[in-house]
Amino acid sequence: MKVRKLLVLLLVIALAFAVGGCGKTDDTGESGSNDSENTVSEDGMTIGFSVYDMQYEFFQSMEAGTKSQVEAMGYNYILHDQKSDETQMVSGAINLINQGVDALIISPCKPESLSSIVDAAKAKNVPVIVDDIGGGGTDYDAIVISDCFQGGQQAADYTVELLAGNEGSKKVAIIKCEPSAVYAIRRGEGYKENIEKAGFTVVKELSGHSKSEEGYTIMQDLLASDPDLVAVFAENDPMGVGAANALADAGRDDIIIVGFNGDAEAIDAMKAGTMQGTVAQDPESMGKLTVQLADTLLTGGTLDYDDPTTREIFAPVNLIKSGDVQ
Amino acid sequence: MNKKPYRGFDYYWKRYGIFATLLITLAVFAILSPLSLTPNNLLTVLSRSAIIGISACGMTFAICSGGFDLSVGAILGLSTCVFAANLPLFGLLPATLLTLLVGGLAGMLNGLAITKLKIQTFVATLAMGMIIKGVALLYTHGSKQMLSRTENAEAKIFSQNVNIGSLQVQLAPLLMMALVFICGYLIYRYTRHGVYTRSIGSNENAARTAGIPVDRTIIIVYIVTGVTASISGLIRASQLMQGSAVLGDGFELDAITATILGGTSLAGGKGNIWGTFIGAILLAMIRNGLNMIGLSDEYQRLTIGLILLAVLAISGLQELREEKSA
Incomplete structure (x- = not known):
């Protein structure tokens, strides 16, 4: 019983510290706004x-x-x-x-x-x-958002440019964010519009729920179901990087991957040559x-x-x- | 006359139901998408099931002991961070050992919270999951810990593709899964720890009265869940060449689902290690198959939910009949 009480005490102390930690960040937050209060000038x-x-x-x-x-x-x-x-x-x-x-x-x-x-x-x-x-x-009064549709179109145009003169199939796939990410979904729609205009077919549109690990498994599945794919568009960079890793693991370097966000990990993948592009928000x-x-x-x-x-x-x-x- | 074949179904379902479900699923996907039967795709499914399976093996013990572990997703996430952060500094082996140690430690804290502080497993592991994810975010300053495919190539050891003839497979996850399940089975079947775990799951008070070291057994159970989640984390970090706190989001539900699909009862006391093995493969196969067919997110969720419900309903109705006849 004593041991248990001691442990409870320890936990309470630990919790107090944890809460104290949170409190601290709150404090700095408030002091931040206190500082700023001084900057409200009359003129x-x-x-x-x-x-x-x-x-x-x-x-x-x-x-x-x-x-x-x-x-x-x-x-x-x-x-x-x-x-x-x-x-x-x-x-x-x-x-x-x-x-x-x-x-x-x-x-x-x-x-x-x-x-x-x-x-x-x-x-x-x-x-x-x-x-x-x-x-x-x-x-x-207004909401400012990145032009996701147009970003997707740019990604498609770039993909078409890279594939110029390519003798392979005309099959591409899109790895989508979750359906509730309403703005991100427009990226894929923009991509689809322009890539289909250029004569390609979007054979699969699968949701990776914005997660890199699902980008990885979906790419594996795409390689199995459509081995002659020529390009993939990922609606965010984590999924694009996941897909790029799956491709590299499978020893394939003939599929173009473009992501969205301009994340550091995508830039790294582009430097390593496993990804070909990303659309950066500004x-x-x-x-x-x-x-x-x-x-x-x-x-x-x-x-x-x-x-x-x-x-x-x-x-x-x-x-x-x-x-x-x- | 009528009663006997009825019982017969129960008898076979209990033993081979999950296996039959796996074969039926395979057959359905083979018809809908013939390419899913290619050896390479089947190997991909198998090696992919390792990440879920290894954790689910540990989870089987936790559920069998009458609890479950909601923190395995967070432990997986933290493990990828620890591995990816330490590999460039200390090399492969120390980083791997450190990762497993961290997983075991997190599990031990779960066990201590449950046994010494008498917190219900649901709440204890849920809270620990939040704490562990918080720790992982602090550890990585909220960003991703990237590994380079060229400079940290040794990290690939847990997910390297091996070519055998025309076959291509990630061998390491398969071997790790096999090892974990063989150990799991031997422990469950032939050791005192296995017997203790089952007894505690059936009736904790009776087990205590019988002189079983309940607290110690439960702590060990959660250490094992933690370590298995870490092993899954090693594979995921190796595949994606990164560590990030979010890599395990939602993973705990996969591990629990695979375990329950395999026939381990949430009521405790009854585990089925090989059932869990098949359950993990089934889950990976369903996801792979639905992607191969190209089903959109909405229908994928619907289908997976329905399959789960169907499998569990058959088992549930069967238990009901058993209770009635008893």
């Missing part, structure tokens, strides 16, 4: 940006773009880091609104929890621009674009949507070819 207008998580390179670039554009346009700037935490996202963003920002830009870590934020903003007449991820079906210009949109709304202009029903505005993407990274 001029202020744009607040609530970022998903500054740990990730993607969001660091997005923040850099947002900040530089805010400063270039002469607004004051407040940053809030959600640290991938739903609670921090909601409390932090509402805190920004209460501090009196004139426009809110947010890349939400949990789009489905956006509604209370958007409601609070609307109550104060603060426009909300969502940067990437998703709008959670709320009443935001978080920095996405950040800049959100500020321009906020500015348009603050100066009484109207937005020019790419898709008016969902209030989507597309940001351009860049195809990275294997020749670019050598």
